[in-house]
Every structure is written in C-alpha cells, then in structure tokens.
C-alpha cells in the first residue's frame with residue numbers, strides 16, 4: 001500500500017469507527033457506514049514519493065477533491081454553520097469539502113436586503129463583515145478560516161449531477177468529486193416572473209446572492225422610479241432600503257395587506273403607515289399583467305391586471321423562492337414534497353445523504369407535519385443538528401419552533417428603525 005493510500009485509509013478508518021459507534025447507538029433499523037474515500041486520484045497530495053509511483057499505484061477514476069469524507073453541496077448559511085460544527089468536533093481538517101455555486105465563503109444571507117443595500121454614504125454592510133457565523137455571535141469565518149481549518153472550498157462550480165451508486169458528484173466545470181457522506185445545502189432560488197410577461201427584461205431584478213445585490217445597487221445609482229413586486233419580507237426590506245436612496249418607490253402586491261402570512265390586518269396597517277410616511281406608495285389587491293420594455297429594451301412600465309400602468313426604470317421582484325433540488329431530482333431522493341424529504345436527523349432515504357436548511361422538508365414536530373422553513377434560524381440549527389448527528393452519538397429529534405425576524409430602516413440617519421420577530425406557524429411552507 002502506498003503512503004498516500006495509507007493516509008486515506010487511516011482517516012477513513014478513524015472516521016468509520018466513530019461513525020459506526022454512533023450509528024449502532026442510534027440508527028437501529030437501517031444502520032449504515034460512510035464509505036471510505038476512494039483511492040483514485042491523479043493529483044497527488046504533496047509527499048516525498050514521486051508522481052510516477054502514484055501513477056502506477058492508482059488505477060481507479062480520478063477525483064478532483066482532496067477532502068472526500070464529508071462533502072457539503074451549497075456554500076450558504078447552513079453550510080457555514082455545519083462547517084463550524086465539523087470544526088468543533090475536530091472532523092473538518094482534511095475531511096470536509098464544500099462545493100459552492102457562489103464566489104464567496106458562506107455568509108449571513110439576510111444581510112443582503114438589509115445593510116447591504118444602503119447607499120455608500122450610509123455605511124452599507126460588505127463582505128467580509130457578514131460571513132457566517134457572525135449572525136449568531138460566532139466567529140467570522142472568512143476564506144482564510146476555511147483554509148486554516150483544512151476545509152476544501154470549491155467556488156463558482158455548482159454540482160450538476162450525482163451518481164448515488166458510485167457516490168460521486170459532477171460539477172458544472174466537469175469536476176468529478178467523491179463523497180463518503182453528503183450534505184445537501186443548496187437553499188432556494190428566487191421565484192421569477194415568467195419571461196413571456198417580461199420577467200427577464202433588463203432592469204428587472206431578483207435578489208438571492210451577493211451578485212444579485214451588487215447588480216441592484218449599480219442600477220439604483222441611476223434609478224428614479226422603482227417598482228417593488230411583492231409584499232413579503234423581501235419586498236418590504238428592499239422598499240425600506242430604497243428610501244435611503246430617496247427613490248420614488250411603489251410596492252405592488254395582490255393581497256389585501258402586506259406580509260399576509262405573518263401580520264394581522266391591523267399590524268400590517270401600522271407597518272404600511274410607517275412606509276407611507278417615508279414616501280413609499282402602495283398598490284394592493286392587483287397583480288402584474290406584464291412588464292413593458294422601452295425602445296432600448298429596458299423595462300419602462302408595469303401593466304397591472306386592473307388596467308392601470310406604472311412607469312418605472314427598475315423593478316425588484318420578491319415573490320418567494322423555490323427549493324434548489326435541481327441535481328438531486330429523479331435519483332431516488334424524495335422531492336415530491338417540494339424540497340428534499342428528511343427525517344428528524346436530516347437523513348434522506350438514501351443512507352449517507354442528508355439535507356439541511358431551506359431545501360430540507362423535515363418533520364416539524366410541534367405541528368406534526370412535514371414542512372420546509374425558509375428562515376435563517378432554521379438554516380443554522382438544522383445544520384448544527386445534522387452535523388452533530390453525523391459526528392456524535394446524538395440521536396434526539398429536531399424539535400423546532402419556527403422563528404423569523406426582519407429589520408428595516410436601519411441605515412445611518414434613519415429617523416426610526418424597525419425590528420420584529422415572529423415565532424410559530426404562519427411564515428412556513430407546509431405540505
């Protein structure tokens with residue numbers, strides 16, 4: 001056995017035995033063991049033995065990740081908190097790989113429609129200021145942190161397919177990755193207005209990541225009339241930030257009052273008054289018919305179902321999100337519930353594959369049903385619960401009380417800042 005092979009084997013055995021102990025304690029009916037990472041590789045770890053020696057020793061497929069024992073797909077909120085738990089248990093170094101679509105180390109996503117959108121003179125939030133886990137008072141895990149902890153990060157290379165039998169993933173750039181245990185933390189993508197009604201016109205924005213927020217900020221530098229579509233928390237936060245830019249802002253939504261799923265009509269009324277006092281206009285109870293482009297192809301007006309037209313030069317759409325199950329559909333994971341169905345330890349029905357955060361449809365014990373929760377508190381807690389269940393003998397049920405918050409008008413010089421918290425049922429998506 002070559003030195004490199006021994007290296008992998010030692011690690012795999014250590015891991016497998018701690019796993020086996022945990023598994024036999026808690027899994028009962030269908031125990032499983034993580035597969036030791038496969039040995040095939042073309043790019044050897046730096047070692048004293050020569051390349052030729054590697055080439056003679058390895059006959060299996062080559063893999064493009066060094067850390068193969070645990071792989072997290074998705075580099076967002078949940079991934080950042082899971083990484084912290086792996087580090088706390090001494091199981092990250094040389095073992096954990098995170099594959100991310102984004103260019104940045106995991107960050108606290110809620111900042112994007114809050115401090116991030118403020119104009120420059122009002123001291124906006126910027127990376128590296130809000131990397132996980134600062135949102136819960138934890139360490140700021142910058143790119144250097146991941147390097148120091150021996151966590152392999154692959155950026156801007158989304159996973160496009162999975163081979164369950166071979167325990168491999170393929171990325172957009174064609175990398176072949178091997179995993180022992182896999183955690184799916186792909187979150188959601190912003191729901192879009194259909195292209196045929198102008199949902200992809202230049203000047204129409206959606207906001208899910210830093211790139212989206214940067215694109216919006218650069219358009220706001222030229223915007224005069226803004227239309228925000230959607231009266232949920234994203235729409236309300238965007239509209240509040242637009243006040244800091246002194247934009248002529250109109251919010252449009254089909255419901256009778258804003259934050260319909262969370263607020264009572266009277267609470268919504270007070271909230272709305274506060275926005276109106278800051279110059280924001282409301283168009284309620286009607287939907288978008290289509291968005292129109294001007295002669296330059298850029299969005300120029302919004303046609304509503306009630307027959308009215310609103311002129312605009314920038315539209316921000318905040319109409320919800322969809323679980324990013326893409327590469328994991330039709331491979332035997334249950335996605336019929338909208339997200340990826342897991343049990344109270346975040347295990348999918350395929351041994352060794354887990355799902356956490358926004359994408360996971362889990363048993364919400366308190367309400368006795370399967371639910372997905374698209375809020376950051378759940379992303380953090382589900383990540384920690386799942387990682388602990390994998391790495392320790394923890395076997396207790398995830399017993400979660402949904403919690404959600406929003407903060408608006410927090411820019412420098414704002415006459416009043418608002419912050420609310422919500423505990424319980426209304427803000428969740430149930431099946």
Ligand SMILES: Cc1cc2nc3c(=O)[nH]c(=O)nc-3n(C[C@H](O)[C@H](O)[C@H](O)COP(=O)(O)OP(=O)(O)OC[C@H]3O[C@@H](n4cnc5c(N)ncnc54)[C@H](O)[C@@H]3O)c2cc1C
Pocket residue numbers: 073074075076077078079099100101102108109110111112113157158159160185186187188207208209233234324326327356357358359373374375376377379403404405406407
């Ligand atoms: C603008 C905004 C504001 C928010 N504000 C609040 C708030 O005020 N309060 C609150 O409670 N919650 C808020 N949320 C929700 C909260 O941010 C999410 O619940 C949380 O980020 C979920 O974490 P996650 O890791 O599951 O998903 P995400 O943080 O979305 O991370 C998923 C990651 O996976 C990546 N990815 C997707 N597909 C692939 C693939 N195939 N391969 C590799 N990578 C992939 C994505 O690019 C992303 O980096 C907000 C969300 C947004 C978008």
